[in-house]
Amino acid sequence: MERVVWLVSGNKGACGKSVVAKSLVEWLWTHERPVTIVEGDRRTPDVAAVYEAATSSDEDGSKATLPCVRFDLQSEDGWPQFSDYLCTPDTDGVLVSGHIVTNLPDAITDRAMLFFERFMHLVQAYGFEVRVLFVMNTLPDGLHMFGTLAKTFPNVTPVKNLFFGKPRQFEHFDAAYGIEYDDKVLFFPPMSKSIMQVVRESNLSFSDFLAQRGNQASNFSYAKLVVAQWRDNMLEAFDDALFMDH
Numbered sequence: 001m002e003r004v005v006w007l008v009s010g011n012k013g014a015c016g017k018s019v020v021a022k023s024l025v026e027w028l029w030t031h032e033r034p035v036t037i038v039e040g041d042r043r044t045p046d047v048a049a050v051y052e053a054a055t056s057s058d059e060d061g062s063k064a065t066l067p068c069v070r071f072d073l074q075s076e077d078g079w080p081q082f083s084d085y086l087c088t089p090d091t092d093g094v095l096v097s098g099h100i101v102t103n104l105p106d107a108i109t110d111r112a113m114l115f116f117e118r119f120m121h122l123v124q125a126y127g128f129e130v131r132v133l134f135v136m137n138t139l140p141d142g143l144h145m146f147g148t149l150a151k152t153f154p155n156v157t158p159v160k161n162l163f164f165g166k167p168r169q170f171e172h173f174d175a176a177y178g179i180e181y182d183d184k185v186l187f188f189p190p191m192s193k194s195i196m197q198v199v200r201e202s203n204l205s206f207s208d209f210l211a212q213r214g215n216q217a218s219n220f221s222y223a224k225l226v227v228a229q230w231r232d233n234m235l236e237a238f239d240d241a242l243f244m245d246h
Contacts, residue, residue, distance in 0.1 A: 002033070003128045005086070005100045007116075009149070010135040011142035013106040016161040017135045018046035019196070020188060021103040024133065025051065025066075026206050026231070027238040034098030037066060038082065040073030040105055047103040049203050074105040079115040087126045095126060113145075117152055132156040133186070137164040140172040147177065157241060163190040186241035189233040195226045206231050 006024060010017035018041070025047075028035050039048035052068045069085060072078040086096050105112075120130050132153050134146050150156045158181050160170050167187060168174070174182075199209050202218035210228055212219045 001097045002099070003095070003097050003126075005102060005123060005128050005130045007102050007104055007130065007132045007153075008135065009104045009132060009145075010106065011137065011145065012139065015135050015137045016163060016188065017106070018044065018103060020133060020135045020159055020161070021047045021101055022050060022205065023188070023234050023238070025101050027235055027242075028099050028101070029207070030235055035066060036096060036098060036100045037068040038085075038100055038102040039068065039070045040078065040082070041103050042070075042072045042074060043105065045070065045103075046200065047101075050205055073102075073115075074112075076115070079119050083119055083122050086123050086128060100128075113148055113152060116149075120153060130155070133159050135159040135161055135188070136170065136173060137161055138169050138172070143172055143176065146173070150177075157184060157186050159186045159188050161188045161190075163188075163193075184241070187237055189230060189237055191230045192226060195223050198223050199227060206234075 008017055008021040008024065025035050025037065037047060037051040039045045041047075048068055048070055051066045071082045071085070073082065082102075086100070089095055123130060130153055132149055132155065134149060134156055136143065136146070136159065146156070146158060158173065158177065160167060160173070167185075198218050199206070202209055202212075202216070204212065204218070206227060209218065210224055210231070
């Protein structure tokens with residue numbers, strides 16, 4: 001049975017990590033993968049705010065609630081609790097399965113890497129694959145953590161958030177890691193800051209934002225047109241970089 005833990009991290013705060021995590025969920029939905037959300041960012045729990053109340057559409061048009069749990073992954077206690085959640089069978093003896101999308105706290109530190117390593121070795125022993133998305137802007141701040149993550153985890157995907165610049169403007173990443181990772185980068189498409197703010201304030205998933213009806217402030221045609229085009233580009237970017245097996 002498929003068991004994948006996705007850890008979505010970033011080189012610093014406000015690099016677009018939460019948007020990428022929500023987009024990863026959307027992409028997995030399009031490939032009909034079961035998804036569980038783990039919100040590990042206590043300070044800005046944007047992903048949980050959307051998916052604790054969100055639904056995903058089944059083929060027959062019915063709606064299924066998306067599981068969502070929270071752990072404080074900035075604390076030493078949070079990682080053992082997360083590990084226990086994944087590695088403890090339920091009353092029927094079944095482990096959590098499918099894709100577990102984890103929104104990590106901002107500002108990864110060397111101390112946090114100790115938690116990551118212990119966590120990875122434990123969950124791998126229970127049959128989970130661990131994959132990391134490292135979201136970045138064009139600044140060098142925190143970029144050294146990509147190298148640390150790449151040494152620790154077997155599968156790390158760099159994500160250039162093109163909201164902050166064109167692909168070759170990520171010169172600090174390219175200088176340090178470009179030769180090895182140039183063909184492995186996920187180019188995350190930009191969106192208008194004002195439209196993205198509307199989406200964020202709606203507390204809707206991107207699919208639900210496009211499907212909304214009624215007189216709410218977020219339901220206006222231009223925003224939905226922009227989001228629809230952006231969503232297509234985003235899904236294509238994930239397809240290009242992550243090569244989901246069908």
